Amino acid sequence: xxxxxxxxxxxxxxxxxIAASGAAVTMLGALSVMALITYFGAWRxxxxxxxxxxxxxxxxxxxxxxxxxxxxxxxxxxAMMRSQQAIAYNNDGYLPPGHxxxxxxxxxxxxxxxxxxxxxxxxxxxxxxxxxxARDVAFPFMNSVNLWLTAAGAGxxxxxxxxxxxxxxxxxxxxxxxxxxxxxxxxxxxxLWAVLISGVGSTMSGINFLVTIIKCRAPGMYLFRMxxxxxxxxxxxxxxxxxxxxxxxxxxxxxxDRTFGMHFFTNAMGGNMMNYxxxxxxxxxxxxxxxxxxxxxVFSEVVATFSQKRLFGYISLVLATVAIGLxxxxxxxxxxxxxxxxANVNAFFGIMTTIIxxxxxxxxxxxxxxxxxxxxxxxxxxxxxIGFLVTFVIGGLSGVLLAMxxxxxxxxxxxxxxxxxxxxxxxxVLFGYxxxxxFWFPKAFGFKLNEKWGAWSFWCWIIGFYIAxxxxxxxxxxGMPRRMEHYDVAAWQMHLIIAAVGAxxxxxxxxxxxxxxxxSIRDRQQALDLTGxxxxxxxxxxxxxxxxxPYNFAVLPKVRSVDAFWDMKxxxxxxxxxxxxxxxxxxxxxxxxxxxxxxxxxxxxxxxWYMWWLxxxxxxAIALAVIVRASDDDTDYVMLASDVKEIEDARCAxxxxxxxxxxxxxxxxxxxxxxxxxA
Amino acid sequence: MIVRLALPxxxxxxxxxxxxxxxxxxxxxxxxxxxxPSGPVTLAERLLLFDAVSIMMIVxxxxxxxxxxxxxxxxxxxxxxxxxxxFAYYWxxxxxxxxxxxxxxxxxxxxxxxxTHRLDPYKAIDQGVEALRxxxxxxxxxxxxxxxxxxxxxxxxxxxxxxTPLALRITSDTVMNSFxxxxxxxxxxxxxxxxxxxxxxxxxxxxxxxxxxxxSGRGFADxxxxxxxxxxxxxxxxxxxxxxxSLDTLDAATYEQLAKPSAKVPVTYYSGVEPNLFDKIIxxxxxxxxxxxxxxxxxxxxxxMRNSGDLR
Numbered sequence: 001x002x003x004x005x006x007x008x009x010x011x012x013x014x015x016x017x018i019a020a021s022g023a024a025v026t027m028l029g030a031l032s033v034m035a036l037i038t039y040f041g042a043w044r045x046x047x048x049x050x051x052x053x054x055x056x057x058x059x060x061x062x063x064x065x066x067x068x069x070x071x072x073x074x075x076x077x078x079a080m081m082r083s084q085q086a087i088a089y090n091n092d093g094y095l096p097p098g099h100x101x102x103x104x105x106x107x108x109x110x111x112x113x114x115x116x117x118x119x120x121x122x123x124x125x126x127x128x129x130x131x132x133x134a135r136d137v138a139f140p141f142m143n144s145v146n147l148w149l150t151a152a153g154a155g156x157x158x159x160x161x162x163x164x165x166x167x168x169x170x171x172x173x174x175x176x177x178x179x180x181x182x183x184x185x186x187x188x189x190x191x192l193w194a195v196l197i198s199g200v201g202s203t204m205s206g207i208n209f210l211v212t213i214i215k216c217r218a219p220g221m222y223l224f225r226m227x228x229x230x231x232x233x234x235x236x237x238x239x240x241x242x243x244x245x246x247x248x249x250x251x252x253x254x255x256x257d258r259t260f261g262m263h264f265f266t267n268a269m270g271g272n273m274m275n276y277x278x279x280x281x282x283x284x285x286x287x288x289x290x291x292x293x294x295x296x297x298v299f300s301e302v303v304a305t306f307s308q309k310r311l312f313g314y315i316s317l318v319l320a321t322v323a324i325g326l327x328x329x330x331x332x333x334x335x336x337x338x339x340x341x342x343a344n345v346n347a348f349f350g351i352m353t354t355i356i357x358x359x360x361x362x363x364x365x366x367x368x369x370x371x372x373x374x375x376x377x378x379x380x381x382x383x384x385x386i387g388f389l390v391t392f393v394i395g396g397l398s399g400v401l402l403a404m405x406x407x408x409x410x411x412x413x414x415x416x417x418x419x420x421x422x423x424x425x426x427x428x429v430l431f432g433y434x435x436x437x438x439f440w441f442p443k444a445f446g447f448k449l450n451e452k453w454g455a456w457s458f459w460c461w462i463i464g465f466y467i468a469x470x471x472x473x474x475x476x477x478x479g480m481p482r483r484m485e486h487y488d489v490a491a492w493q494m495h496l497i498i499a500a501v502g503a504x505x506x507x508x509x510x511x512x513x514x515x516x517x518x519x520s521i522r523d524r525q526q527a528l529d530l531t532g533x534x535x536x537x538x539x540x541x542x543x544x545x546x547x548x549x550p551y552n553f554a555v556l557p558k559v560r561s562v563d564a565f566w567d568m569k570x571x572x573x574x575x576x577x578x579x580x581x582x583x584x585x586x587x588x589x590x591x592x593x594x595x596x597x598x599x600x601x602x603x604x605x606x607x608x609w610y611m612w613w614l615x616x617x618x619x620x621a622i623a624l625a626v627i628v629r630a631s632d633d634d635t636d637y638v639m640l641a642s643d644v645k646e647i648e649d650a651r652c653a654x655x656x657x658x659x660x661x662x663x664x665x666x667x668x669x670x671x672x673x674x675x676x677x678x679a
Numbered sequence: 680m681i682v683r684l685a686l687p688x689x690x691x692x693x694x695x696x697x698x699x700x701x702x703x704x705x706x707x708x709x710x711x712x713x714x715x716p717s718g719p720v721t722l723a724e725r726l727l728l729f730d731a732v733s734i735m736m737i738v739x740x741x742x743x744x745x746x747x748x749x750x751x752x753x754x755x756x757x758x759x760x761x762x763x764x765x766f767a768y769y770w771x772x773x774x775x776x777x778x779x780x781x782x783x784x785x786x787x788x789x790x791x792x793x794x795t796h797r798l799d800p801y802k803a804i805d806q807g808v809e810a811l812r813x814x815x816x817x818x819x820x821x822x823x824x825x826x827x828x829x830x831x832x833x834x835x836x837x838x839x840x841x842x843t844p845l846a847l848r849i850t851s852d853t854v855m856n857s858f859x860x861x862x863x864x865x866x867x868x869x870x871x872x873x874x875x876x877x878x879x880x881x882x883x884x885x886x887x888x889x890x891x892x893x894x895s896g897r898g899f900a901d902x903x904x905x906x907x908x909x910x911x912x913x914x915x916x917x918x919x920x921x922x923x924x925s926l927d928t929l930d931a932a933t934y935e936q937l938a939k940p941s942a943k944v945p946v947t948y949y950s951g952v953e954p955n956l957f958d959k960i961i962x963x964x965x966x967x968x969x970x971x972x973x974x975x976x977x978x979x980x981x982x983x984m985r986n987s988g989d990l991r
Contacts, residue, residue: 097897170894176871177854177895267871267964273855274870307753310767316776338857338866340801340875347795351788361738361780368745369772373763375755386750393742397735404731404791406724406798409866410713413857413892478711479861481892485900489888491711668755670762 005610006186011164016096023162052589054140055550056125059147061444063122064437066154068513070114073158075510077107079503082468086500088486089493100485101168102187106157108171109191113198114154116291116425119433121150121205124233124294127440128209130541130548131230133218133557133564138211140587141629146201146208148597153198156604160190164608167191170483172280173254175265175273180258186608192255193604199248206240209233218540220559224318227539227562228311231318232297235325239286239293242329247283250276259607274339281332289328292424293321295432296363299385302435303367304563305535306382307374308670313366314562320359320366327356337405338412346405353403357396364389375670377663379535380454384435387462388427395423398473416476419469426465434461434513442534446546447524453516460509468502471495530658532651536672538563543574545651551584551639554648569673575655577648581641588637592629596622712862712888717908718881720798720864727794734783800865800877804844810878811839811915814957815849817856817869817891819940820898825929825957831922832929832956834937834947840915841884841908847877852938852960857893860906868893872964874957881908898942905946922948929953 013019037046050058080103084093095103129137137143160166167187169178178188213226213234226234253264254276263269265276304311311317333341333349367389376382398420401407411417434457442448475495480487520527533542543565544552555578561567568574603618605611629635663669716722753760796802803810814825815837825832837860839845849858851869859866863879869891881887890903909915927933928951953959 101894101897168896174855174893182854182896267854268966270966308755309762309764312767313773313776314767316773336868338868340867340873342801343796343799346799347792350791350795354784354787354791358777358780358784362776364742365745365776368742368749369776371749371753372745373761373766374749374753375760375762376750376753377755386746389746390743393739397732397739400735400787401728401731404727404787405795407728407731409798409800409859410721410724410728410861410864412866413859477713479713479888481890483894483899487900666755670755670764 003611003613005606005612007163007609007611011186013162013165016099018095018099019161019165026158026161047591048589051594052144052591054136054144054587054589054593056129056137056140056143057444057548059143060122060125060127062147063118063125063150066151067115067119067122067433070110070118070154072510074107074110074115075507077103077110079507081107082496082500082503085484085487085496086493088484089490090486090488092486095485097485098165098168101170101483102166104483105167105170105187105191106160109167109194110154110157111425112171112287112291113195114150114157116429116433117198117202118150118154119437120236120291120294121146121202123298123433123436123440124205124209124236126444127436127541128230128233129212129216130443130544130552131227131539132213132216132221133540133553133559134212134216135551135553135556135584136216136587137208138215139208141590141593141635142204142208144590144593145596146205148594149201149204149600150198150597152597152601152604153194153201155601156190156194156197156608159605160187164190172277172284173251174280175254175257175276176267176271178254178258179266180261181266189255189258189608192251192258193607196248196251196255197600197604199244199251202240203244203248206237206244210237210241213237218553218556218559221564222559224315225559225562225564227297227564228300228314228317228321229294229297229539232293232300232321235321236290236293239290239325239328243283243286243290246279247287250279250283253279255607259610274336277336277339278332281335282329284335285332286328288421288424289324291429292432293324295429295436296321298381298432298436298439299367299388301539302381302385302439303370305439305537306377306379306385307371308377308536308668309370309374310538310563311366312369312372313362316362317366320362323359324356327352327359331356334403334408337408343405350403350405350408354400357400360396364393375668377666377668378455379438380449380451380458381435381439383455383458384431384438384461387458388431388435391423391427391431391462391465395420395427398423411476413481414476415472415480415482418482419472419476422465422469422472426461426469431461439535440541441520442529443532443541443544443546443548445524446529447520448527448529448534450516450520450523450527453512453519457509457512457516460505460512464502464505464507464509466502467505468499471499471502529662530654531662533565534662536661536663536669538566540564543568545654549644549647549651550586551644554578554581554584554644566673570676572675575652577652581644581648583641584639584644585636586639588635590629590635592625596625599625716862716864717883717885717887718863718879719804720879721862722864723794723798724864727790727798730790731787734786737783738780798864800867800875802878803846804878804880806842806844806880808843810844810846812846812848813837813839815847815858815869816957816960817849817851817853817858817895818938819853819896820891820902820942821944822858822889822891822902822904823937825952826919827952827957829919829923830952831919832949832952833922834944835904836946837889837904837906838915838918839881839906839908840912841881841910843880843912843915845879845881847879848874848957849877850874850957850961852963853940854895855893856891856895856902858889859892860887860889862887863906866892872961874961884908884910896940898940901943923950925950929956 013023037043084095084100087093164186169188173191176182256262257264263271265271265273300311331349331353334353337346402411402420438449438454475492480492529546532544532546540557543557599618599621603615606614661672716725812827816823821835823834824837849867849869851871856869857866858869863881865877865879867875867877885908887906888903889906925948927949929949930953
C-alpha cells in the first residue's frame with residue numbers, strides 16, 4: 001500500500017462520536033451545496049461565470065463566501081471550547097482527550113487564515129479597484145490563482161476533519177511540541193501545508209494589490225486623493241509582501257524538520273525553537289495590522305458617509321496608517337517577553353509597542369471628530385463603527401498593559417491575553433469587515449441588505465462580545481492559563497459559564513446575519529439599488545452601477561479632490577454620458593487558476609500523507625499549467641464600443657427611473673451635494 | 680425602528696458593561712493571586728498595572744464620553760445641532776490628538792524602562808539573606824525541583840522559607856514550558872538545552888499555585904504544583920530533613936524513568952540526587968558540551984548563550 005503513503009483505513013474518524021459527527025457535517029455540507037447547484041441546474045453558471053472568472057468583483061465575492069463559511073466553522077469550534085470549559089470543573093467535560101486541543105488549534109487557524117484573510121482579500125478585491133477608478137486589478141489571472149490557493153488551504157483544514165486529525169499545537173504551532181519527535185501524526189502537517197499553500201496566495205495578493213494601486217489609478221487620483229480604505233490597502237499590501245515570506249520560511253523549515261528529519265527547531269542537534277518563534281512573530285505581528293488596517297479603512301469610509309460629513313484629519317489618518325505599518329515590524333518580541341531576553345531588549349520592544357498606541361489613538365479621535373457636527377444616520381455599518389470605537393479602546397488599554405514586560409510576566413499565557421486579542425480582532429477586525437460587508441453589499445449585488453436584521457445582528461455581536469470576553473479578563477487576573485481542557489479552581493467556573501452565555505449570544509448574531517441575507521434575497525425587489533449610490537456616497541466605487549459592468553467604468557473618471565465622487569456630483573458630471581464610447585480590453589475567463597488551486601490542494605494532501613509520487617505529479621502539473629498560461633498570448637477579449645454603449649444606455653434608462661437620491665427618505669438625511677454653480 | 684431605539688440603549692450598555700466588570704471583580708479577581716499578591720515582585724508588577732490603567736484613563740474616558748455625546752447630539756434627526764459638513768481640519772485639535780497620547784506614552788515609556796530593569800526576573804533580590812538555590816526541570820507533565828545545597832529533589836512541590844529569596848534556574852527536558860507562580864510574580868520559559876533564571880520572594884508564609892502555562896500536550900491541564908513558603912527557616916530545614924529521610928534517591932536510571940510522560944504525579948521525595956543532574960539534563964540536548972555551573976551570570980545580550988546555557 002505504498003502508494004497511499006501513511007494513509008490507511010484507520011485514518012477515518014470513527015474513533016470518537018464527536019469527531020465522526022464533525023466529519024459527517026463537513027461531508028453533508030459539501031454534498032448539499034452540490035445538490036443545490038444541481039437542483040437549480042446551475043453548474044454551467046457556477047463553472048463558467050464564477051470558478052473561471054478573472055473579474056475582480058466576482059473573485060472578491062467568492063473570497064467573502066469562503067470567509068463566511070469558515071466563520072461559521074470557526075465559531076462552532078469556539079462554542080465547543082466555551083461549553084467544554086463551562087462544565088469541566090473537576091471533571092473531563094464532554095470532549096475526549098486530544099480533541100479539545102485540536103479545536104483550539106483549528107479555531108485560531110481558521111479565524112486568522114481562512115476567515116479574516118479571505119474576508120480582507122474579498123473586500124479589497126471588490127472595492128479597491130473601483131475606488132481608484134480602475135477597470136481591474138493589475139494581474140487578474142494571479143488574482144484567480146490566489147483565490148484558489150486560499151480555497152485549497154481552507155479545503156485542507158476542512159478535510160482534516162474527515163481524514164486523519166488536525167494539529168494540537170495551537171494556531172502558532174510552536175516547536176519543539178509541533179516537531180516530529182513530540183507530534184509524529186498528520187495533524188501538524190495539515191496545519192503546515194494549509195498555512196504554506198494559502199500563504200503563497202496571500203503574498204501574491206499583496207503584490208497584486210500594491211501594483212494595482214501604484215499603476216492603475218485613474219487620471220488625477222494622486223496618492224493624497226486616494227480614499228482612506230485604499231490607503232490602508234496600500235500599507236497592508238506592503239506589510240503582506242514583507243511579512244508573509246517570514247511565515248513561509250518558518251513553516252517551510254518546520255516542514256523540513258518534520259518531513260525530512262532536519263534540525264532547525266528541534267531540542268537536540270543544535271536546533272533552537274526560539275528561532276521559529278522569532279520568525280513566526282516577525283510575520284505574526286505585522287499580520288495583526290494586515291488584518292486591522294483595512295478594517296480601519298472601512299470605518300473611515302463608513303463614518304464619513306453616515307455622518308454626512310468630510311472625513312476629519314485625512315492627512316493625520318494617512319500618516320497614522322503609515323506609522324502603524326512601519327512600527328508593526330519593530331514589536332514582534334512582545335509576544336515572548338518571557339523568553340529570558342535582557343531587560344534592555346524587553347524594554348525596547350515594550351516601548352515600541354506602546355508607541356503604536358499613539359497613531360491608533362489619533363485615528364480614534366479623528367473618527368470621533370468626523371461625527372462631531374455631523375448628521376449621523378444609524379445604518380448597520382455605522383452601528384458597527386460606533387460599537388467598535390467604544391470597545392476597541394478597552395482592547396487598546398489591555399494591549400498597552402501587556403506591552404509592559406513586568407505586567408506581561410504576570411499575564412502572559414493567561415486568558416487575559418485571550419481577552420485582549422479577541423478585543424482587538426472582534427470589534428476591530430470583524431466589526432470592520434461586517435460593516436464593509438453591509439456597506440458594500442448593494443454595490444456587489446444591486447440590492448440592499450435588510451437593516452432591521454443587520455441592527456439585531458450588531459446588538460447580538462456586541463452584547464455577546466462583552467459577556468463572552470470581560471469574564472476572560474477577570475479570569476486572566478485570577479491566573480487562569482489559556483488552553484485548559486479542565487481545571488480544579490471552583491472560582492473560575494462561574495466566569496466561564498458567563499463567557500459561554502456570551503458565546504451563545506454571539507451565535508444569535510451569526511443567525512441574524514443568515515436571516516438578514518435570506519430575507520434580503522427574498523425581498524430584493526423592494527430594496528433595489530438603481531443608482532449605484534445607495535448611501536449618498538463620497539468615493540468612486542459609488543459612481544459605477546450596482547452591480548458594476550465588467551469594465552467598472554466605461555470612461556475613466558477624472559479625479560479632482562479627495563471625495564472624488566462627491567466632487568463629481570457637485571460639479572454635476574457624476575452620471576455624464578460621453579459622446580462616443582471606445583473598445584475595451586478585458587481578461588478572458590480561465591480555468592487555469594482553479595486548476596492550480598486544485599493541484600495545490602492535492603499536493604498539500606499528498607505531502608501530509610507522504611504520497612511522494614502524487615506530490616511530484618501535482619508540482620509538475622502546476623509548473624505545466626503556469627507554462628501553458630505564460631505561453632498563451634490570447635488571454636484578453638475586446639468588448640466593442642457598441643456593446644459598451646448598450647450597457648451604458650440601459651444604465652441611463654434605469655437611472656432615469658430611479659429616485660434622485662436613495663437616502664432622501666431617511667429622516668436624518670442632510671441633503672445632496674450642493675451643485676457648485678448654485679453654491 | 681431598532682436602529683432608532685438603539686440610542687438610549689447604547690448608553691445603558693456601556694454602563695452595564697462596566698457594571699459587569701465591577702461585578703466580576705467583586706466576586707473573585709480581587710482575592711486572586713495576581714491582585715492580592717504574597718510577594719514584592721507581584722506587588723510591584725501589580726502597581727505598574729494599576730498606574731498604567733490610571734494614566735490611560737486620560738484617553739479612554741474622553742473616548743467614552745465623546746462617543747456617547749456625539750452619537751446623541753449629532754443624530755441625524757436632531758435638526759438643532761450644528762452641522763458643518765466641510766469641517767475636516769483644525770490644527771489645534773490635531774496637535775491635541777497627537778500630543779496627548781504621545782505625552783502619555785512618554786510618561787509610560789519611562790516607567791516601562793525603569794520597571795523592566797527593576798523587575799528583571801534575572802536580577803537577584805537583595806534581602807540581606809543568602810538566596811535559596813533551586814533548579815527546576817519541566818517534564819511531561821510535571822515539575823522536578825532539585826535543591827543542590829541540600830542534595831534533595833522533589834516532584835511537584837516547591838518548598839522554601841518565607842522571607843528568603845528564591846533563586847531558580849529553569850530548564851526543560853521536553854517541549855517548551857513556561858514557569859509561573861502568580862502570587863509571587865514572574866513568568867519565564869523553560870527550554871531544553873537552555874537555562875533561564877527567575878528570582879522570587881514570599882513575604883509571608885502560604886501555599887500558592889504554581890504551574891506550566893505554555894500548552895505542552897495532553898497532561899498540560901494538570902501540570903501544576905504547590906509552592907509552599909514556610910513560616911521560618913527552621914520549618915524549611917525540618918521539611919528538608921523529612922525529604923532526606925526518603926528511601927528513594929534520584930540517580931540517572933531513576934531520572935530516566937521519571938522523565939517519561941506521566942500526568943497527575945503525586946508529590947515524590949528523593950533523598951539524594953545524581954551529581955550535577957541539572958547541568959547534565961541541559962547538556963543532553965547540547966551534544967554533550969557541559970556547561971560550567973560556576974560561570975557568572977552573563978551580561979546583557981545574547982553573547983554567552985553557547986557557553987553558559989543562559990539564553991542571554
